[in-house]
Amino acid sequence: xxxxxxxxxxxxxxxxxxxxxxxxxxxxxxxxxxxxxxxxxxxxxxxxxxxxxxxxxxxxxxxxxxxxxxxxxxxxxxxxxxxxxxxxxxxxxxxxxxxxxxxxxxxxxxxxxxxxxxxxxxxxxxxxxxxxxxxxxxxxxxxxxxxxxxxxxxxxxxxxxxxxxxxxxxxxxxxxxxxxxxxxxxxxxxxxxxxxxxxxxxxxxxxxxxxxxxxxxxxxxxxxxxxxxxxxxxxxxxxxxxxxxxxxxxxxxxxxxxxxxxxxxxxxxxxxxxxxxxxxxxxxxxxxxxxxxxxxxxxxxxxxxxxxxxxxxxxxxxxxxxxxxxxxxxxxxxxxxxxxxxxxxxxxxxxxxxxxxxxxxxxxxxxxxxxxxxxxxxxxxxxxxxxxxxxxxxxxxxxx
Amino acid sequence: xxxxxxxxxxxxxxxxxxxxxxxxxxxxxxxxxxxxxxxxxxxxxxxxxxxxxxxxxxxxxxxxxxxxxxxxxxxxxxxxxxxxxxxxxxxxxxxxxxxxxxxxxxxxxxxxxxxxxxxxxxxxxxxxxxxxxxxxxxxxxxxxxxxxxxxxxxxxxxxxxxxxxxxxxxxxxxxxxxxxxxxxxxxxxxxxxxxxxxxxxxxxxxxxxxxxxxxxxxxxxxxxxxxxxxxxxxxxxxxxxxxxxxxxxxxxxxxxxxxxxxxxxxxxxxxxxxxxxxxxxxxxxxxxxxxxxxxxxxxxxxxxxxxxxxxxxxxxxxxxxxxxxxxxxxxxxxxxxxxxxxxxxxxxxxxxxxxxxxxxxxxxxxxxxxxx
Numbered sequence: 039x040x041x042x043x044x045x046x047x048x049x050x051x052x053x054x055x056x057x058x059x060x061x062x063x064x065x066x067x068x069x070x071x072x073x074x075x076x077x078x079x080x081x082x083x084x085x086x087x088x089x090x091x092x093x094x095x096x097x098x099x100x101x102x103x104x105x106x107x108x109x110x111x112x113x114x115x116x117x118x119x120x121x122x123x124x125x126x127x128x129x130x131x132x133x134x135x136x137x138x139x140x141x142x143x144x145x146x147x148x149x150x151x152x153x154x155x156x157x158x159x160x161x162x163x164x165x166x167x168x169x170x171x172x173x174x175x176x177x178x179x180x181x182x183x184x185x186x187x188x189x190x191x192x193x194x195x196x197x198x199x200x201x202x203x204x205x206x207x208x209x210x211x212x213x214x215x216x217x218x219x220x221x222x223x224x225x226x227x228x229x230x231x232x233x234x235x236x237x238x239x240x241x242x243x244x245x246x247x248x249x250x251x252x253x254x255x256x257x258x259x260x261x262x263x264x265x266x267x268x269x270x271x272x273x274x275x276x277x278x279x280x281x282x283x284x285x286x287x288x289x290x291x292x293x294x295x296x297x298x299x300x301x302x303x304x305x306x307x308x309x310x311x312x313x314x315x316x317x318x319x320x321x322x323x324x325x326x327x328x329x330x331x332x333x334x335x336x337x338x339x340x341x342x343x344x345x346x347x348x349x350x351x352x353x354x355x356x357x358x359x360x361x362x363x364x365x366x367x368x369x370x371x372x373x374x375x376x377x378x379x380x381x382x383x384x385x386x387x388x389x390x391x392x393x394x395x396x397x398x399x400x401x402x403x404x405x406x407x408x409x410x411x412x413x414x415x416x417x418x419x420x421x422x423x424x425x426x427x428x429x430x431x432x433x434x435x436x437x438x
Numbered sequence: 439x440x441x442x443x444x445x446x447x448x449x450x451x452x453x454x455x456x457x458x459x460x461x462x463x464x465x466x467x468x469x470x471x472x473x474x475x476x477x478x479x480x481x482x483x484x485x486x487x488x489x490x491x492x493x494x495x496x497x498x499x500x501x502x503x504x505x506x507x508x509x510x511x512x513x514x515x516x517x518x519x520x521x522x523x524x525x526x527x528x529x530x531x532x533x534x535x536x537x538x539x540x541x542x543x544x545x546x547x548x549x550x551x552x553x554x555x556x557x558x559x560x561x562x563x564x565x566x567x568x569x570x571x572x573x574x575x576x577x578x579x580x581x582x583x584x585x586x587x588x589x590x591x592x593x594x595x596x597x598x599x600x601x602x603x604x605x606x607x608x609x610x611x612x613x614x615x616x617x618x619x620x621x622x623x624x625x626x627x628x629x630x631x632x633x634x635x636x637x638x639x640x641x642x643x644x645x646x647x648x649x650x651x652x653x654x655x656x657x658x659x660x661x662x663x664x665x666x667x668x669x670x671x672x673x674x675x676x677x678x679x680x681x682x683x684x685x686x687x688x689x690x691x692x693x694x695x696x697x698x699x700x701x702x703x704x705x706x707x708x709x710x711x712x713x714x715x716x717x718x719x720x721x722x723x724x725x726x727x728x729x730x731x732x733x734x735x736x737x738x739x740x741x742x743x744x745x746x747x748x749x750x751x752x753x754x755x756x757x758x759x760x761x762x763x764x765x766x767x768x769x770x771x772x773x774x775x776x777x778x779x780x781x782x783x784x785x786x787x788x789x790x791x792x793x794x795x796x797x798x799x800x801x802x803x804x805x806x807x808x809x810x
Contacts (some may be wrong), residue, residue: 067635074639081666088665159478160471161485175791176784177746179753180760184780191776379651383753394657404661411657412650419649 085405098410100401101126107396109387111303122397129392130414136306136388137375140313144374145367147314148321155326166322173319179380181316186308186384189213193304200291208288210296216307217289220300227283233276237268244268305386309378317374324370328363329355361433368426372419379415389414500781510771526772527782530762534782537602537757543594547605550586553579554612562797580613598676602757604786609676610758611745614683618744619737621684622691623730627721629692630699640692647689652747655682660754679751687744694740698733699725731805738798742791749787759783 055065089096101123108118113131116124155166173181190213194202199212210217248259277284289299332355340350381388382395389411398407460466472482503521506528508514514523527534536547557579560572587609589595601609628640647655659678667673673681702725710720730737752761763779766772 063633067633070633070636070639084668085665088669091669154481157478157481158471158474159481159485161489162481165485165488171792171795172788175742175746175788175795177749177760177787179749180780180784180787183760183763184776184784187776187780191774376651379653380750380753382653390651390653394654398661405665408654408658408662412654415651415654416646416649420645423645 089405094403094405096405098406100397100403100406103401105397106400109392110385111301111306111387122393122401125397126389126393126410129387129389132306132386133375133378133381133388133390136309136313136381136386137371137378139310140317140374140378141371143310143314144317144321144370147318149325151318152322152325152329155322156329170319170322173316174323178312178316178377179383182309182312182380182384185312185315186305189304189308189311196295200296203291207291210289210291212296213304215301215303217296217299217301219286219288220298222285222287224283224285226280229280230273230276230284234269234273237272241265241268303386305381305384308384309381309386313374313377317370317377320370320373321367324363324366327366328359331362332359364433365426365430368422368429372422375418375422376415511773511775512771522778522781523775524778524782526766526775526778530766533762533766534603534759534786536605537762538600539596539602539605540594540600543589543596546586546589546593546596550583551608553582553586554608580616598674601676603759603762606676606751606756606758607745607748610680610683610748610751613680614687614744614748615741617684618687618691618740621688622695622740623726625688625692626695626699629696644689644692647685648693652683652686653750653753655686656750656754658682675754675756679754679756683744683748686747687740690740690743691737694733694736695729697736698729698731701732702728734798734801734805738794738801742794745790745794746787759786 055061102121104119105122105125106118107125109116109125109128111132112128113135114124114128116128151166151169154162155170157163193199193211193213196210196212196214199210203210208219244264245261248261248264252258287298287300289296289301336354336358337350340354341347345353378388379390382391385391393407393414394411398404401407456462460469473479499520500522503518504524505514505517505521506524508517508523508525509529511523511526514521514525532541532544536544539547557576560566560569560576563569566572585591585593587596587601587605588598625640625644628636629644631637656679659682660675663678664672706724706728707720710724713720715723749758749760751758755761757765760783763776763783766779767774767776
């Protein structure tokens, strides 16, 4: 027979706060909370005091004052008379633009390099290893600055470029940027856009129907071609039916400069180029890890079931490696977005360059500008993380 | 009757023939690996073409035709048309190494650099005799290095504005690396603990830091930190940058280590509890050694990232190697020599980062015990 050795003493002793596991967690948490709160209070208190001492207040009214500076590259209408908020918006759109472009190209290059890196062709895989190691181990900022310098020195001035176009009357490469045909929108273009959006919706419906049909009857449709058809045919028909409302605006060669068209400035090109080349190396490693993680038995089992190589890839290998590839890929996209803030080094007016750069220097409102800047980046990051968490939840292996 | 049905019947075993020529040796390897299919052949030829069209040119540019002795870019160009002008590096290498540190005091950062390796030996060499004593000595290194570089206490003081070049990179990188690991461990443990308040504090800190670009944190260090400090308190700009870089790296470090903690089988935690170990004992003896081992590649990647990110200080006006390019180009004599400068700096960073990544691979192989 055993007897309890614990005395039935329920009286609370002060030392239990630290020695008793039941209370210790509360003690630690309360101490942590007090410390954290007092640090925050101290920081805020200091900030209030210091702002007062400098005679500054804390308000965001400056956002509606005219910005007074020009921006080289913009997606929405902006002049120097627009408010600071508009400048910040232009910056935000520029950030998203370069981030999007770099994500697309980095993925394309990276997947290509990653697959070649795995090739059993010794020369090719060595070459790709040299590229990956060389690019990954050199600071991105250096690469951005170097590409910028190269683009400025390699391409001719606009005056010379007019004489030596890449494509006569359409594409000119100058040291200030590339001039390419831009899109012009006349009345009625909304119809084309609406039709395009509707067909994208239609594609989703069609693919779901095709999958259900296949599961029910076992018959397989050429989904890829039909998808392409749904995407293109209605939009092209609508385009001609509504009288060709979307046209091209070609750059026109003046005597000293180029007019019209779409100007893609050298800072954007250098930044895009450097970000793509740099991030592609990371994408390549992610892809390589993802493919290598799928054991050979999976492929062999699929062959044993009689699946053809293409179907093995799309039905067995890819779904499994995508589960491994996509989360690091999304955080890589997040890194690209954050790294695009290095734009400030080459004068590309992204969010950091406008709100955290010129606006901050002109208005002297460091606190407000930095708060807005960080909050915006935080918002972008958190929404991307939310997407990633949602994805992770949906592909998680069930029941382990 | 069956004798005539067979033309030839062997009565003894024949010796094995060698494998057909072209499937063994160098030829076989080349066939197998480089020309096994049309696509492979095209890729091989394309790669060889790429190598052939770049490598000789680069080697010529960097070594054969390069100029080491000249006083200006024009002199270089007069000597060679297509060679690198390394004369600028020869003239200014001390700037790229030490920034504007007083020339007669160079022995101090050099000594600090040498001591760094001595301090690293016990940390990296696990078979060292009397390792724990040596580790204690290594702990004193940051203070010694601080004293050597900034002076004071009998040494001539040197102000932070004089620091630059690789010296600045090393200061920020090494202190960021050595402080971010312990902070990262604490943050990771907090985030995976079951104390809700501690956990949410860690989550807020980590997600905030990871959600903003490093450059905005450096801006905060540059223009905003003074607002948050009591009046009269003023940190040195290098110290502010080190603090921010450390915070930044430790948030990433925390996530890497948390991954390692989560990857451990739950049985390890339960076994530690069953042995009656306290939280800290189980962490120190059972969980962390395994979790850190799993996270080595991630940890080293964070280190490499931090080391590369030190270049960002040029945006707030500090003179790291990259920040010294502009002043060099502003010199009349070296105007337009950017390729050589960028190549040199890239090479410098490559050596450090590549060495770190190779060391991590070695460590991974060594610690891989085969049951992951």
